[in-house]
Amino acid sequence: MNRSSCPPVDAPSAPAPECQQKTANILRFEEVDRTCVSIVGGKNASLGELTRSLKERGIGVPEGFALTANAYRGYLAHNGLGPIIEDAYERLAAGQATLPEITSSLREAFLAGEFPPAMKAEILDAYHELSDHYGQSVTDVAVRSSATAEDLPDASFAGQQETFLHVQDDADLLETCQRCFASLFTERAISYREQKGFEHLAVALSIGVQKMVRSDSGASGVIFTLDTETGFPDVVVISAGYGLGETVVQGVVNPDEYRVFKPVLSNPSKRPVLSRMLGEKELKMIYDDSVGSRVQTIPTTEGERDRFVLDEEQILLLARWSVEIEEHYGCPMDIEWALDGQIGKLYILQARPETVQSRRSAASLHSSRLKTPPDSSLILTEGQSVGCSIGSGTTAVLSSIADTADFREGQILVAEQTDPDWVPLMRLAGGIITDHGGRTSHAAIVSRELGIPAIIGTGDATGLLDDEQEVTLDCSGGATGRVYQGLLEHVTEDIDLDDQPSTRTAIMMNIASPDTALRWWQLPTDGIGLARLEFVINNVVRAHPMALVKAGELGDPEVESAVQKLSRHFDSPADYFVETLAAGMAQIAASVYPRPVIVRTSDFKTNEYAELLGGHLFEPEESNPMIGFRGAARYTSPLYRPAFELECQAIRRAREVLGLDNITVMIPFCRTLEEADAVLEIMAAEGLERGTDGLQVYVMAEIPSNIILAREFAQRFDGFSIGSNDLTQLTLGIDRDSELLAVDFDERDLAVTRSISELIRVAHEEGCKVGICGQGPSDKPDFAEFLVGEGIDSLSLTPDRIIATRQLVADLESSASEKS
Secondary structure (H helix, E strand, O other), X not given: OOOOXXXXXXXOOOOOOHHHOOXXXXXXXXXXXXXXXXXXHHHHHHHHHHHHHHHHHOOXXXXXXXXXXXXXXHHHHHOOHHXXXXXXXXXXXXXXXXXXXXXXXXXXXXXXXXXXXXXXXXXXXXXXXXXXXXXXXXXXXXXXEEEOOOOEOOEOOOOOOOEEEEEOOHHHHHHHHHHHHHHHHOHHHHHHXXXXXXXXXXXXXXXXXXXXXXXXXXXXXXXXOOOOOOOXXXXXXXXXXXXXXXXXXXXXXXXXXXXXXXXXXXXXXXXXXXXXXOOOOOEEEXXXXXXXXXXXXEEOOHHHHOOOOOOHHHHHHHHHHHHHHXXXXXXXXXXXXXXXXXXXXXXXXXXXXXXXXXXXXXXXXXXXXXXXXXOHHHEEEEEEEEOOOEEEEEEEEOOOHHHOOOOOOOOEEEEOOOOHHXXXXXXXXXXXXXXXXXXXXXXXXXXXXXXXXEEEOOOOHHHHOOOOOEEEEEOOXXXXXXXXXOOOOEEEEEEEOOOOOOOOOEEEEEXXXXXXXXXXXXXXXXXXXXXXXXXXXHHHHOOOHHHHHOOOOOOXXXXXXXXXXXXXXXXXXXHHHHHHHHHHHHHHHHOOOOOOEEEEOOOOOHHHHOOXXXXXXXXXXXXXXXXXXXXXXXXXXXOOHHHHHHHHHHHHHHHHHOOOOOEEEEEOOOOXXXXXXXXXXXXXXXXOOOOHHHOOEEEEEOOHHHHHOHHXXXXXXXXXXXXXXXXXXXXXXXXXXXXXXXXXXXXXXXXXXXXXXXXXXXXXXXXXXXXXXXXXXXXXXXXXXXXXXXXXXXXXXXXHHHHHHXXXXXXXXXXXXXXX
């Protein structure tokens, strides 16, 4: 589904609901649909839509009913509150009263009122009917406010009014309904309406009364049907914590986070969970009748913190439900869910249109970067990044909302967490840093809406950072956001994606990290020409593959302990390697699906492998690792073959289990035909047989033997990718890292270009494609002109060079066409 706002609704999805009888005070959810916002508010209209249209498909939705806007206005009229409200705003406008004074007086007036007798009877009848439905004399319910202007496509009123949980009897229900009505006039609700331009008296309040799901003994969280940071539309992002959902929504805890790939989700043979991130989940909210609020927040156990909240079946079920909801509404959605721990059943509690990424233009892309890569010693703390921008300023470390008097516009707000009371201050901030929270927390949601960078869930920012400290927030590097010391220079570019020219030569991307892949989904590319597995191993797996293969017999207690800790959530360290590597490459492949993604098997040199956890136990010392134990020779050696077999299993899992069958495999540094045959034989034995299930296998062309024996290599592989750095190094005999010889290192040398010409000619005669991955074509227009003229099939570049190179290639192809 393309990222887009929810379309306007012209007609209900089922026969006209009774909510169109505007005099009704009470409406059951099955009597309501999403055309009823003016009657029951956005939250209740959505619950009605879920109940009427989706519950029959097996999606769990708790029963409930709504007090309508008519009931709210009836309450106003019965208690003479209309003139009181008007008088309060007149006094505020005339400067005769402050905002806190009028909000306090209005709330007192609401709570001092009473329901008209007939309305009171209707409310209690509906409550008793709900209790009867569940076979109980009284039933626990959640009482939620639903403003008639909330959850519109251009405004999110989430958190502006009150919600009450664990309501258990008649008197309690009536009192909490009064409190919901009164919450329409809190300071934060009034401020938000003014900021959004809503007339205060034009907004009425509906109330939803819904069967309480016992997530206090289970779990709960939030789902977005797109990536909240990049707007990538093909993933479902699920956050999860223990207990009631307030801890996740309010950002009190750092929840688990799961990403699921949508395009293959309907295939029952696929299990496309792209990533699982274990959150700390330090606290959970539970019911407690001994305290006044009847809920309390308690610490989780060590066992709860160290395990995932949801299993794979639950993740996939929630993802499938979410896609059904999104397809029904026709736009990206923001969904609340809960797991009843007493019966082990999942429920959807709420669904509303997503209001940030879906409103942004798809015709432009904002790209931020630091001008100079900073020294890692400048990192003060890290957390989850919100957005992809960079911000800098002086910090204001606040322990509570009461400490805001000296806050200056543009400062970096540092707090343990935020809630709706912080919103006026957040509007002034140049960036936000929190100790707690996940990507669906209040701080994250508001930061996205305001378009400011935020780093959340750092765990320690309020303790580490000083007041008035100069810092830079960098959210440009993917999932991890970093707080650097000092005001670092950075640039932001707006990339226009409209009217990009088409080219015969495929323009592809080089992608290093799964974290950054989704940032570039909007770029006009023909796929990914180079995804390096060693980068995924280094950044995601974080251990030497043979240390995982040989776990239990390493002979180094420190490494053994670290390996066991890394793999503790998997059946074995080898399974950890396979599943983690598969998920990493799958996330890269998902970013451009179904366009091709060429995944190069690992090509660390021995000195680089030695830097990984446990690497020193397995890597020999070499005087020249650049032309040593690397590439295909490694895969066939007993010293590494077991690890290569795991790489093959990971690729097979990514293609067959996770569903990313757009992955093409590429073998690096293959010196001889015998090596090629041996590697292909190992791959076939691991279920990766070239040509089966559409699998293509490429080889890097980076050694003179690949050129000299191009015809023979072409009979074994489907394509070539030129590694121009190594090919230049080995053709000219120049160390590519030598500063003394740098002036002579040039891929435009006749010996190199003649080799490339020969390769393209022979490969095309054999029906093979040829591409190149590197910066040469974008940095050197004459080299690009040479490659295009020779008929190269693809150029693969870093993302920042895609737009300029596409235009350059289009111009070159057009010029060549005119000449011919």
